[in-house]
Amino acid sequence: MSGQFIFFMLFSVTAIGGAIMMLNMERIMYMIASAAVTFLSLAGIYVLLHAEFLAFVQILIYAGAITILMIFGIVLTKHEEKREEPKRRFYHISLFAGVVGLFAVFYYVINQSAFPAVTREIAQDQTKEIGLLIYSQYVIPFELVSILLTIALIGAIIIAKREGK
Known part of the structure; x- marks a missing residue:
């Protein structure tokens, strides 16, 4: 087992555990x-x-901006306290057993699979390559997405002003 495999398993289990x-x-x-x-x-x-x-975009956008946006949304809205629900011990135990079983099946299938070797050379400067692709080959979809996001922002402002009256 290599260090990369160990870190992959660590990150995978942490991601799944955080989601659960x-x-x-x-x-x-x-x-x-x-x-x-x-x-x-x-x-x-x-x-x-x-x-x-x-990875940088994931940290910057999701871990940073989206998480802070969720915190602001919670702070600026009203919530009611939830009533205490009865504890469902069997549900939690069976859920944990199902997750561990699913993880074991995925682990077995991935270890038994033969993945083809990568034949393409990884670019040394990935950011430059992404920029070149966006502004040359994918310039039209990039501009359409920016127009769509601008329209969505204007729509959100109009809806927020209408509800504020």
């Missing part, structure tokens, strides 16, 4: 912290896959 914790937490702030752990673990996986630019 986010779905099972009671308090919203704990959910956001669990989502941030998941985002950071995914960034670690991207680094292991030699996609440093994607």
Whole structure:
């Protein structure tokens, strides 16, 4: 077992655990912290896959901006306290057993699979390559996405002003 495999497994288990914790937490702030752990673990996986630019964007956009946006959304909105639900111990035990079983099946299948070797050379400066592709081959879709995002922003402002009256 190589160090890369160990770190991949560590990041994978952390990402899955953070996602499960986010779905099972009671308090919203704990959910956001669990989502941030998941985002950071995914960034670690991207680094292991030699996609440093994607890892940087993952940390900057998701772990940073989206998490802070969720916190502001929670702070600026009203919530009601939830009533205490009865504890479902059997549910949690069976859920944990199912997740461990699914993980074991994935682990077995991945270890038994033969993946073809990568035949393409990885670019040394990935950021430059992405920029060249966006502004040459994919310039039209890039501009269409920017127009779509601008229209969505204008629509959100109009809806927010209408509800404020």
